[in-house]
Amino acid sequence: MLAKELFDFRKVINDQGIIFCYSGYITEPVLTGIGEALKQKLYLEEADKTTMRNIFAIFVEQMQNVIRYSAECEPPDAEDSENELRYGILNIGTEDGKFFVTCGNKILQKDVERLSGRLGDLQEMSPEDLKALYKKKLRSPTEETSKGAGVGFIEIARRSSEIIDFGFLDIDEDHAFFALKAYV
């Protein structure tokens, strides 16, 4: 029955400690809207301000990564189109007394190695190394493949209280699913 179906679905989400769960087309207005709700929720949680700001910062960076880079896109051949919609999943929740922000989206198989290498490198870096890389990248010309400053992942790594977690799942010949988790 309908209520049970949705309730069970909600329970699955709740059992994972998820407070916000968005699965759908992620656009800038979606970011704005969820961002506002997130701010209010964090304020009500009475988490300390630094924690709140870090969660929000990671949320923005992850969302903007999906908006810019998700390979699941409508229309399918959209490139820099104002009217494209990009699909992703974003979860924010708590686990063992910490907050987490997770995002997931389809990417092209050919990008797996590059992303994996980059994120793997970030996992090994100390806060000082991350800071140095951050500044270096801010000053260097933006990479061709980048739609932003090229430092989103570094920002996420810096704002997290633990080493970032990431993974890839093969979907088909051309696509993989990319997931990233940050704890605060």
Next chain:
Amino acid sequence: MNNIKIEATDRSPEIDFDFSKNKFSIRGESYPEDVTAFFGEIIENLETHLSGMDSGDVEFNFELIYFNSSTAKVLMGLFDTLEEAAEGGLSVAVNWYYDQEDDTMEELGEEFAEDLEAATFNMKTLEG
């Protein structure tokens, strides 16, 4: 050059550029949809103005609550521009205002300011 005054929105900062007084400020939150579209012309105007000055005092105030990584790139470029202006003979004061409870914003200010030598840099706290 005409002064630039742009009101803050929930995702973009207030811009107050007074070219006659050489007093500039960026205030609020910054994670606009398109950072280039928002900052592009503003920065260009500022750079043109500064390069046209032989001498004089310049005051730049940053009062940011949050900014995303795309904005960080703009800010880094801005700091470099201000340092260049100071090296060129202008008397440049950069003020970084932050909430005294916000360690991150304090750290970011210090980081951006690390490479300022000719320009003066001041950290200023705001009560929370």
